[in-house]
Amino acid sequence: MPGKSAEQLKQKAQALKTKLAEKGASLDQVKVRAMKKKIRRVQRRRRAIDARAKRLAPKATPSE
16 A cells, blocks of 8 residues: 555645534544544654655755
């Protein structure tokens, strides 16, 4: 199974945030906390992918 791209993870985090906003009032605190934890994990994975891509990108050399 191929890994998810940063854009896919961004969309997943947004979908989870929307779901939490819609159902948050009806959920008990344990489920709300679990959903927020899931959102944080997805965001952390996306930020790690972005940071890794930035690190591996070729360095721009200043031209004089």
